[in-house]
Amino acid sequence: MSNIVRCYVICEGQSEEKFINETLGPYFHNHLNIYLIPLTIPTSKRNKGGALSYDRVVNFIVKKLKEDSEAFMTTMFDYYGLDDEFLKENKAITDIYEYIEKIQKDFDDAIKQKCHTNKFFSYIQPHEFESLLFSDITKIIKADAEWDEKLICELEDIIKEYDNPELINNSKETSTSHRLKKIFSSPSYKKVLHGSKIAKEIGIDNIRSKCQHFNKWCEKIHNLKTYQNTKEKQ
Known part of the structure; x- marks a missing residue:
């Protein structure tokens, strides 16, 4: 049974990438042996991060999931500035938490339809990092x-x-x-x-105590350990 869990975090930009490397990643590695691996999406031959179009994000995620089917994958995108294609028909929802949960669910479903995996779960930060x-x-x-x-x-x-x-x-x-x-x-x-x-x-614990949506994401990452161990026993 493997004690290591790997999870790619598709980041919007360098600030989120640095946050994963320096703060959130060590928090989960030190406590649970969960390795968070930040990735930024190429937007051109020379640049990464920012200006994330829906199709570019979907294609990048699906490709990476197929390349490494053993790893989990999540995202860290800001709600502020999201491509309109992410939002679609959800704009009637006024509660920001309900709204973002709906966006995440729709996006998760879109990814699952393309690569049939239960190892992807999106995270969108209200409103910004x-x-x-x-x-x-x-x-x-x-x-x-x-x-x-x-x-x-x-x-x-x-x-x-x-x-x-x-x-x-x-x-x-x-x-x-x-x-x-x-x-x-x-x-x-x-x-x-x-x-x-x-x-x-x-500190991550202090952030979790003040930010409920971020805390919910951290709970999902925490539960990856249980999910993987259960699958290995089957």
Whole structure:
């Protein structure tokens, strides 16, 4: 019986890839011997990540699943900025959690129809990766020594508006990344540089306690161990 579980995480961009490598990956490896392997999708011959079209994502995932049928696979995409093809007829749903669960289910079904696997489960973050960082704003303010600690008041004002970080709005002006760039302009907030650093300082358990959809994803990853052991016994 194998004690190792491998799971590819198809990431939207470099910040998510770094987060998997430096924070989420070690969390599951150290606790459960589950290896998370981040992959970004090529968008051209020289570039990866970002600008993810539905067809490009589907083709990449199906190809990888067929190449490595022993591994599990999930995604880490932001809801904010998703290709309209992901959304389809779901826009009538007003609850963000219900909406994203429906998007994920539709996408999972589309993948299963193409490669007949139970080893894929999608994850879409409401609304952005940066939502997770608002789990502890004291760690945000400390991410860069040049940031004025008095700016924490502006972060506190944002947190007061929402029941939890995953509900922070997703419009161009009010998305979590744009809020951080507006508050921290000198030096400016940089997604890849600061994002994973802040998340690492906060800690996965603390993020899970504040972000219910992220926590649900972590539970699914955790359960991969049980799923694999059950299959091996059959």
